[in-house]
Amino acid sequence: MSDIHYSKLRFLIADDFSNFRATVNAMLAKLGVYQVDMASNGADVLEKCQRKPYDVILCDYDLGPGKNGQQVLEELRFKGLISRRSLFVLVSADAAKDVVMAAYDCEPDDYLMKPINARMLEQRVSRLLRQRHVLSGVYTALDADDRRRAMSILIDLSITDNRHARVAQKMLGEIFIAEGELAKAEKLYTKVLEVRPVDWARLGLARVKHLKGELDVAGNWLEKIVQENPLYLPAYDVLASNWEQMGHNQQVQATVQRSVAISPKSILRQKRLAQVAERNGDFGTSLQALRSTVRLGELSCHACPEDGFQFARIAAASVEKRLHPPESLVREVVEVMSSTRERFTLSREQLTRAELLTARMLAHSGQTEQARSLMEVTEAQLRRGDEVSLDVNLERVQALQALGEHAQAEALLHNLLQRYAYDQSALEKLDTLLAEPVSETNRALIATVNREGIDLYNQARFDEAIECFEKVRRIFPRHVGVHLNIVQSLIGKLRAGHKDEQTIGTTERALATIGSLIESDHSQYARFQRLQDMATASMVR
């Protein structure tokens, strides 16, 4: 251990407990370390790291109020405040599952359980420093963007250096994959796996298969990895991407959900979950994930104003779909909108969106007066200002609809349809607010799905037909034709003898929804009435 010159090394000790800082400082002093800085909270660590680089950061997980050790590490990396040469050691007294998983998830260079003593600290730190020394040539090459050289040093190390072969192989695999050298990566992982079935190499190999487009093979392997080691989080991330590429949206969600259950403090996983759940029409899950995202965002560098807006949007949509009573959600939305305004410097446009979302939510909860006056102020501003962006206008239409201002909402929509007549991506966004889609993509989608669904219906495969139509209904909740198709399939099911309570209930709810969407002058009104009668008749046991 004499090869380490402690006097040249800079240390940072972070703990909210001054007693502990002093103890660790005394331990370091005995090793000959004298360049030591102290930090008592997360913000302090970030500030100190911004001022100068440290060789070793010993950071407690629990740093009192504010960011914890994991969030600090995330932010240091996110803002590029530590290089790959800085060693970040997470210290913790808590072995509770969520703390351990959070620590594990952010991959510090090492993890130390309290209590620690001088000799232990020396042992751990010297091991890390020796490894850093062995890899320093690789770091220099990587800093200079010379991957060839980094690879050749790593290949050397993985053959000759017994002690550091594993870390060299891991890094090498990552670089091979990043460089697109899939054949080399595959060879490396296969060689490692010949000796022992280690998870990182199994994951590496599965990633190679995934990248080569062998999605079935990759999926099987990944599923096996998480079955045998359910806490191995990176495997879920790759597995979710794999399902994504296969187009199985439900499986994507299920996989992300599993990883969130293991590491609920990971804001990025919560965000991903919210997104995939929304796409799947699972607003309940999406809302819950967004709620967690907003809460975790309070102390995370990965927070952004969109998190709050997204929460408000999904909350309003859940109320509109009658998934949630508005009373409990309205206060939450108002709070989230105001904390978003406090936390971030919002642009003019974002401020307007916050107000529109609040008005929409207030309207749903029956606080019409407040909603109306908020809307008036916002409308006045919008009329005064420059051209209003599409995103703002989309919120505007929905706020007007919530207030029952249907004529105004329709007029605005009509206006927008003309303005964006040649902008397909804008039309796709507008489709979600319209009874019938206008964009070519969405029209084609509806046509295809309808054809598929009707085929299934004709073969008396009612459940599959319903699932097929549901796909469209989730995207175009106001599309009457699709709703009617669903009801017709449900009736088919009832007539085939499936008169269970669930089917009857679903049919009744579906009819009620359609009733709220159409007036008697609607072109499909007669069909609606016919289906209503048929449904009533076929519900009789």
Next chain:
Amino acid sequence: MTKPNNSVDFSLVLASSVHDMKNSIGMLVASLESFIEEFPPANDRQSKHFNTLHYEASRINAELVQLLTIYRMQNDHLPLRVDQHYVIDVLEDQLARNHSLLEGRNIHPRLECDDSLEWFFDADLIGSVVQNVIVNCSRYTRGQLLVKATVENDFLRVSVADDGGGYPPNMLESPSIFVNSAEVNEGNTHLGLYFAEEIARLHKQKNRIGYIRLENGAPLGGGCFNLFLP
């Protein structure tokens, strides 16, 4: 056996106080160690006192860690993080953790382990098992302590041996059943062995499961604790 409806979950209260106690004891041991360093014992009597303080504090600490771990094990809050580790790192850590305890008792431990031996296990959990056994040995040994790791029949075998009087015969037969028996009332719970066995059993590979075995005699003439991990 009935409990009032409004009572808080006692095991939860216990677990959270144990957690606090563990942290306090941790600080106490650390302070004690720096105190001894600063004021080395002037005579045998003082040194004896220091040793008692140190041993008992370490024992409480180890027991509290066990309690908490068992609580978490039963409530499914115990994450088992099996990863690839250099065995020597984990064993060195435990000897380092107890360095000053051992030194105070004039015990000079030996570590026999191949530098590049790697295995799969949860380092924190296995570390705390080894730590308990070391603390226990420090009391019964006459001065020698050997920590050794080898591979036998594709199991990792970690042994902690001393030259003391060895384990009592009834423990050799079935180390952990005492937890449920009358011995609990006599204050001798063998909680440590129960803990070790449970942790060992959490480690599985295919259809092979980890286990512990107690022996007397070899290699130092005293007791020998063996942990086998697949």
